Amino acid sequence: MSDSLREPWLRGIAFNPAAPSDVLIRLMDRAAGEVGPLMCEGRDLPGAVVDAALVHPARKIRVALARNRHVDPARLAPLAEDPSGIVRCGLAGGPRPRLRRVRPLPDGILVTLLTAKDGGEDGMLTENEIMQELSSSRQIPLSFHRSMAGHEHPELRIRAAWSWQSLTPTQRAALLNDPDPAVREAAQGSRWKLDPEAVEAKLPSIGSHSKPFVLGTCALTPALVEECFAEDKAHPLAWNRHTPAHAVARLARHPEAKVREMVAARPDLGPDLVAELREDPDENVRMRARLHPFPRTWAEYWAIHAVIGHGPDCTCPITEPVDEPSPDWFAACAASEEPVLRQVAASWPDLPAELVETLARDEDEEVRIQLACRHPLAPPHLLLDVFATRPAHRPHLLTLSGFPRTGLTHLVGHPDPEVRALAAADPGLSEPPWEDPDESVCRAAAANPSLAPETLEALLADPRTAEGAAANPSLPVPRMHALLDHCLESAATPATTAGHQGPTSP
Numbered sequence: 001m002s003d004s005l006r007e008p009w010l011r012g013i014a015f016n017p018a019a020p021s022d023v024l025i026r027l028m029d030r031a032a033g034e035v036g037p038l039m040c041e042g043r044d045l046p047g048a049v050v051d052a053a054l055v056h057p058a059r060k061i062r063v064a065l066a067r068n069r070h071v072d073p074a075r076l077a078p079l080a081e082d083p084s085g086i087v088r089c090g091l092a093g094g095p096r097p098r099l100r101r102v103r104p105l106p107d108g109i110l111v112t113l114l115t116a117k118d119g120g121e122d123g124m125l126t127e128n129e130i131m132q133e134l135s136s137s138r139q140i141p142l143s144f145h146r147s148m149a150g151h152e153h154p155e156l157r158i159r160a161a162w163s164w165q166s167l168t169p170t171q172r173a174a175l176l177n178d179p180d181p182a183v184r185e186a187a188q189g190s191r192w193k194l195d196p197e198a199v200e201a202k203l204p205s206i207g208s209h210s211k212p213f214v215l216g217t218c219a220l221t222p223a224l225v226e227e228c229f230a231e232d233k234a235h236p237l238a239w240n241r242h243t244p245a246h247a248v249a250r251l252a253r254h255p256e257a258k259v260r261e262m263v264a265a266r267p268d269l270g271p272d273l274v275a276e277l278r279e280d281p282d283e284n285v286r287m288r289a290r291l292h293p294f295p296r297t298w299a300e301y302w303a304i305h306a307v308i309g310h311g312p313d314c315t316c317p318i319t320e321p322v323d324e325p326s327p328d329w330f331a332a333c334a335a336s337e338e339p340v341l342r343q344v345a346a347s348w349p350d351l352p353a354e355l356v357e358t359l360a361r362d363e364d365e366e367v368r369i370q371l372a373c374r375h376p377l378a379p380p381h382l383l384l385d386v387f388a389t390r391p392a393h394r395p396h397l398l399t400l401s402g403f404p405r406t407g408l409t410h411l412v413g414h415p416d417p418e419v420r421a422l423a424a425a426d427p428g429l430s431e432p433p434w435e436d437p438d439e440s441v442c443r444a445a446a447a448n449p450s451l452a453p454e455t456l457e458a459l460l461a462d463p464r465t466a467e468g469a470a471a472n473p474s475l476p477v478p479r480m481h482a483l484l485d486h487c488l489e490s491a492a493t494p495a496t497t498a499g500h501q502g503p504t505s506p
Contacts, residue, residue: 004463007035009483012447012470014039016480021048023480028052028061031488037064041095044070059084066090073105080112085120085130088113092134100373100396101318104141110134115155142320154180164190165217166322196221212236238262239305241298249273257282264288265304267296284309291338299323307343312366313392318374331355339364346370353377369393380404384411388419417441424448434465443468 013019014027014035024045028036039045040053041064053065054076065071066079067090079091092113094102113134119125134140148160149171160167161175161183175187192198196219203224206214215228216236225247228234237243238251238259251263252273257280263269264277265288277289291304303325310316327350334345334355345351346359347370356377359367372378372386373396384404387397388411397403411423417438424433424445432445434455446459446468459469460483469475470483 005461005466006487007033008463008467009460009470010035010487011038012467012472013480013483015043016471016473016475018473018475018477019480020477021046023477023484024049025052026481026484026488028056028058029488030058036061040064041067042070043068047075050075054078059086062087063090067093067095069095069099069103073103073109077106077109077112080109083121085118085122085125088116088120089125089130089133092130092137092139094137094139097395098138098317099399100315101399102138104144105139107144107147110140110144111151111153111156114159115153138317138319142322149175154178154183157183158186161186161190164193193218195219196224200224216240218242235259235262239266241268245270252277257285260285261288265291265296265301267298267301269296287338287340291341292333297323297325299325300329303344303347304340307347307370308340312369313390315392315396334359339367342367343370347374349375351375372397376400376402378402380407384408387422388414388416391416391418394418434459434468439464447471447473449474 010027010032013023014032016023024039025048026032027039036058037060040049040061045053045065045068050065050071053061056062062079062082062084063086066076066082066087068076076091079087082088082091091105091109114131116127116130119127119130145160145163145166148156149167151157151160157175157178157180160171164172164187167175172187172191175183176191178184178187192202193214199214199218200221200223203211203214212233212235215224215233216239218240219242220228220237220240222244225237225244228237229247229250234251234254235256235258237247238254239262243251245268248263248266248269251259252269254260254263260277260280260282261284264274264280264285269277271294274289274294277285280286280289288304288308292300299321302323303321306321330345330348330351333341334351336342336345342359342362342364343366345355346362346367351359356371356375357379359371360379360382362368362371368382369386369390372382373393378400380402381404383397383400383402387394387403406426406428408423408426409429411419412429412433414420414423417436417440420433420436420438421441421444423429424436424441425448427449429445429448429450432448432451434442434445434448434451436442436445442465446456446465449472451459451472451474453474456469456472456475459465462469470480
């Protein structure tokens, strides 16, 4: 066997969708090198393979499994209590690279990670470092955040107190009177955020990085508001819902257009100021002011802000809204003459099917892109069109369950090799283009299950196509084992190959 074929064969078999559990488990052997972790992190795995990886002695295998986005996260629960803090941190941090839409972890895993008393037996991380990784991972759903204030674990009620402004008055009162003294202390330590005098007293001790957040979310004294204007720090006031009415009026006439733009759609802006801003010299300000009539809500304000001005290649994270406008408002947006409002409607994953069908034909490209990337009922032809025309969205589109994998023969001659590679994998092709000038297209064509057995064997022997051929689901299982025998034999142990009998020729 040529050394140039060893790694392609191992990688191909590792990602072969037809490889059975006994084949995949062999790839966790040390002799397979980094292919085992790549497999455990990068593909869906049969139950027996998950079971083997959960208890595998090699930490790198367990870390890789912890970052797997394909396996049901409930199956990963044992890793939340893994002896290694590195493994726990892998689970807390989630898959890499981080996707636009992150799958939440089950409540049980979250409770285990957030209430841990140590960072693992290896002592390489603290429990707080693991919690911080989890907090920034976007794997904690809003439903869990909202339940923490009443959770049985005092550690979680303490964490709820840290998000004081997101709590209801009833929840705040309950935490201030919690039976656990540590929870009461955390609540007392957080209530300053809605106390203007306390905010003013605390602000000098807050780091410069956090000050804009405080000024944009907390209750402020008149003196602090005046200080913001005097020191040219008025931007956060534009979206702070606690900003007093007289300051909002001043912001609506601020010399910077960006400030006026952020103020123009505020729910508490008076009709006279809205009318004034609809005649503003800046087009973006005028657009914000006219986008929707009264009454307005903060949920609508932030729904518009989430899509406006981002551009057709925006790949910002797709997150849950803290609050959501009504379905009727989204339906009205879908019928609006304003492209921005139709983009907002297209971004709502619960938009009814008949409106999805309408927006899929919208004349505004950004409407179609929002729909393709965010709505589960986006038609396959739209997903394919955005894939072909907007490369920035390809990684996200390929994760969608509705993305088409067949009917792609018309794209075989596309000038973009990434599009040709997608088409080359279509099992409906009678002659997959395994001689394409681009190697990625060749690999995809070599993995096409429509290839004849003799062609597949020839492609296994070619370094340009060996990986794709080894990943071909039509490759017989005994042939997979035979390839593994030759790839692993130099470092194999009796335990690795025990019980297996397969062909001896490569």
